Amino acid sequence: MTHDLLTTLRPLLAAEAGAEAHAGAGDPADLEQAVWLRLLERLAAAGPPPDPHGWLRRAVRAEARRARRTARRERAHDGEPAGAEPGPEALALGAARGRALRAAVRRLPGRCPRLLEALLSPRDLTYREIAGELGISQGSLGPERSRCLGCLRRLLAGEVAAR
Structure with a gap:
């Protein structure tokens, strides 16, 4: 029974795995x-x-999703061996x-540098400690951070383009 099942499923598994792998798995x-x-x-x-x-x-799709998740988390190592000093x-x-x-952060407007x-x-x-230091509400930190990072991105893009 098991041998027959494996023989029957072999071509389907090859086709399904090939299709999912082609899709990035x-x-x-x-x-x-x-x-x-x-x-x-x-x-x-x-x-x-x-x-x-x-x-x-279903098993092929589940394994393909797992492989894609793993691939997103893993990074290729290009450089010094683990534990080596730079x-x-x-x-x-x-x-x-x-x-x-x-230096770019210091040139930003308003509260952005701090x-x-x-x-x-x-x-x-x-975030609670930062809000306390800056004297602003914790809920406004996220939007403020986004605005500041946008300013920083534009400032740095201009500097990179000028080089």
Whole structure:
């Protein structure tokens, strides 16, 4: 029975995995393997599904969604190995970017410099603490932050374009 089920589902699984992988879910072989594993777990726990073809289609889609979520969270590593200290060039570039950002923040209008400095603070302040420091309501921080970041974005875009 199990062998017949696997033989029957093999072409459908290949087609479904190929289609989902083409839609951005990664490698079809990885997707197939994940679904086979799910099926074997299902067979061991509850026996064969009542509608094997429908179950297989749903399982492929679920595994494809999981693969896409995982891919969005994972980042390719390009640089120093984990735990390695950055080199002097990386430290200098990072410090220069930080100085440029803080200089641009100081040129912003109104309360924006104080708000963004508080948000960039190494003390990692909460919204409640920032609102208390600035003397404004906590509910207005989000909209104010959005306006300030928009101003900063326009200011920096102009500087990047000028270079």
